[in-house]
Amino acid sequence: MRNYLKLGVSFLLVMLVVACSYSPSEKEVKDYENIPETINLNQLNTTKGILRLNKQEVTPNAEGIIAEIKLELPKFKKGIYYRPFSEKLAAGNRVEPLWFDDISELNNYKHQKPRMDSHVNLGAFMMLQQENGEYLALLPLTSNRIGNTFSVHNNNMYITMATYGTATENVSVPFVSYAQSKNPYEAARQVWELAMQMDEIKENINWREQKEYPEAYNYLGWCSWEHYKHKINEEIILKAAKDIKTSSIPFRWMLIDDGYLDHKQNALLSFGVDKKKFPNGWEPIMAQKDEKIKWFGIWRHFNGYFGGVSLNHHMPQLQDYLIERNPRGKRKFYMPKISEEAANAFYHEMTEHTKKSGFDIIKVDFQSDNFRNNTGASNAILGVHYNNTALEENTKSKGLMFLNCIAQQSFNVFNHRYSALIRGSVDYKTTKDRLDVTLVQNFANAFWLGHTHWLDQDMFFANFKETAQLMAVARAMSGGPIYLSDEPENIDDTVLKPLTYKDGRIVGTLAPAVPLPESLMQDPYADDKAFKVIAPLQNKTAAIMAVNLNQNDKEVTTQVSLKDYAFAGGMIQPYKGLWQTPKEGVLLYDYYNKTAQVLKDDYSFTLASRKERLLLLNPIKEGWAVIGRPDKYLSGATYELLNVDEQYVNIKMIEDGSLLLWTNGKIPTSENFEFTDLGNGLWQGNLINPVDSKEYIISKK
Template structure:
């Protein structure tokens, strides 16, 4: 194989040069193809200069041909696959690709690596990480593959295009890249298959690959960085699921809402989860709420939540098929909206997998919900699209149609505010046009004594690649639970929604306040987090290392550390400001939330720590500015979020605070005066150079002036 100069020079040549091709027929037989021709042409587009290499593979009988096109830019290559099976004539027996793994690219002899982390679809709905260096153990349905070798990072991102989906898995001798339509009768294939790139920053690498692939596909789907975060989900929420499960009803919702109001917790939105709908045999039978559970109708429940209990927004749950089993075929609903519903081969009735026709169903239901006062939706069971349409539609077509129809309606009625859920299969991730929030892991299971370890592991490592597409929803949690503090800290760094699901009588408000402001706004980090580089290729549930996640807040670095090992020993770890990529500055204040420990550090200086089982720590790295460095409101987990508009002029530092509370700052000065909105406040010395001021919770923006004298 001959590739362009850019790829030759950066190490990808050795990987791509070892590709061989086989095709699988729907009869189950496999045809190995032989390399037959190659050509190379230079080019340029808005993404830079590239070299395009076309490789042709065929068999001696000329019944199968596959063309591989490698468009090689400086640090990555976009690979497209075009294949055709040729039959003797159009009226005889036809040769067709197998619906699954119709074309397979084999990459032999991948060699030893220094580290490896893959994200694979371990259930129909969810992905989790894999860390084994042995290529043969790489699981089927791998959706992102990162490895390191000789101080470089390599990333392979399979693509789900308009029709075909690509997956990666290991083989006895290397890798297999598998292309599937999940539809029978296809004799042709044309798809962008994967992106492969190399770099020194693993976090920029995955974002570059997602952006490049979406651009090449010319999709309406946008990467996360170009999607607005929903206003509703910037506030604290409560969800009915783990409080009531399927027994949710009007009475229980109003009792819980009254409890939250009495506690003074500013819950701004309520999600009415599974259990509210009218169903028969796990199939939707009506748009209206279950009459026994909601005797006055959904609208009355929503009205009382808003008018009597101060809830600003109410959402409801449904699945991408209406309910788990779709629409009940004998219901009046099925008859009234038959033009918008599809009856698959096994008799399941679902919104039509055509964007225009499917929109008709969602528009009708969402119109009804909007009239009841509903403001947004959580849409579950999204990866069931394949299960409902397998063999009948190509997976790309079915998923694109399902999501375009759903989002067109949600945009019209709910300002496109959707919590996408149970949808981490590639076909879902690649085909949501505008929605920006998606569940990032399997469910939080409060009854599982050891559930936090797997929940944290999935969220942490899934976020590496999922965060390039979406803001992650890290699920609800309980404020009274064996893992309540760890769950709260995990969500404080998630960059996504914060909502809890305690049953009546069980909410511990003290576990909520560190996550929110008085007005109910959540304290949300600026990015989606990822494991720090030193644990990116390690499994903290099995090795004696802490799980560490990094993020940013108001120009400061955030690193959360967790002990999630399945053993009883303590774990030792270290943090440094350079754990946070892109953090600006040379000198920093380190501040740990739980201990109040503070120290001054250089960018690459190391701070060691020890965690006991089920313990976590939360570190902030604040660039030192002028005569005093504000830490922020230290009664909040992400203290620095409250600080903005910092100005340093000689011995004076001024700043704005979002609200009052316990404000701490660092200064080497001997005498310090603090004024808030012009009023002097007393200053307490906490430890050497660490000071604290108790700032009243006044209305409006607070202006803080720190005056330092030597």
């Protein structure tokens, strides 16, 4: 394969050489003096490590590519490869997996529904299940000035090293981290851990649990986009706010999406409003804040607007920081110059206008377009770094609650040091194809992005009965934001009540839900298997959702096993390993069937097309298993287990309500609950004597 560095001599690496003192569990930073043409991964002598090019001058070709390095992969049984399924259009919301048995399948991939096109390059992550059953994770790395991604051609996998610019850079380049483990979640976590140890990267990214989760997103919200699209104005938003205030549904925030901006022919004039639509600016809208609608949010475009910043913009204070671009050769527009100063000026203007207008939440969209808008300039990757970093710093300093959107591309992801939220998929739609794609994207992307972000599954319609419950349960499992886009006046809250408490707080998870190992390595569209995801809850309860997304629309039979319980620990931070099976076992509670049983053999069930099942795995301790509030999807998160012994159990409810528990032959009694025997050891307690502390003792009669 061509090497675009004029080094004069090609370099072929046959094996990764490591010092003999390394043991298989140690890590290695393998440094290259020159860019190799080929790297053979068959002979890795460490289970984890970094591949890095030593500091030197690197010059991109006319396409902005420095080199393409062929990767010789080890033998494997199955692979999962993440790439944007759109080459240009909103690629940052379109990263999703392809499953393969051989690289030739990726090389020859043609568009198959429900996906949208055949693009396979700009790959962001890959995992191989090797013949010995272990998992090898591979993460291309992005530093301040150099972006690395996977590409596929000539029936081979390559690392594409690029700036997408013209300037020669004198830098060291960490370009891949790798990790091998029997546990797929640990392998994925370790490649991020290795990246965070590199000087060239560590200041730009952070663990999910080290970031501040925005307060508003702990509550139910509403967004204008799916219902109103661009057809919003002052009257429509004020009516929506009025309807939300009078609704019994506990919405706590509103997000005003695209359709308000001051622009001309899709090029930004200012960060203000279209005066024809919002003649009084934001003041009448912000006046609607109260105890019901506590926060307002606004949509922004990372590049100003779809056509960048207009050459006739109304922001003279920014003029010295803007530069003319025309990467597609069609229409000229302004972008921030590729400098730290220019990026700070531009995103200060965006966020300062947002804050002074009274907004609390900012959603910044179309981040993945930024490198394309600077393609052919000095260094497009450096431009992304400056711009994302400036946006991160400005939202943080102004106390804005920040949601990244169209930002899954690794060039952006590797510059999200503070922001905790990222959209996990393309926009929600009610069509079958879009339902399938968004579900798989959101949960499969959590497997690699969930180490640094919580994932946003987008708004949905509670009034679209065909899929409303599936959408609600999926969002509960995600641990991320939950918000609607129905016309606020008449929303059916049937599927919403199990999501939240009375004040709108979401009953959530301890970590993002991710596919179980068997679902991680199978194609949910074609393999005639259920797609199953798992999330950890409080009190060592595991939640599993199974859904049938097969394109043949046939029923599938699937099962949940005791061994699945351990994987609930896979995404918890700080990571403490997989969960141990409790000594007394695990109680399975089927939320839809309202039945419980001790999980010993597989629990099998059948799923019709596009139907789901929600199962809670509760630890048994001293002959008790507390399931929690039966009226909430994630019942195990509705209480805190304070103490338990053979005679009694002591809990604290997050919010008062009825209680479901199981006993091994005990008859429960309490001065606070009246218990009804539901059979098979299952008891429901109706609260008859609440106390302010919400602490209750249930004893053995």
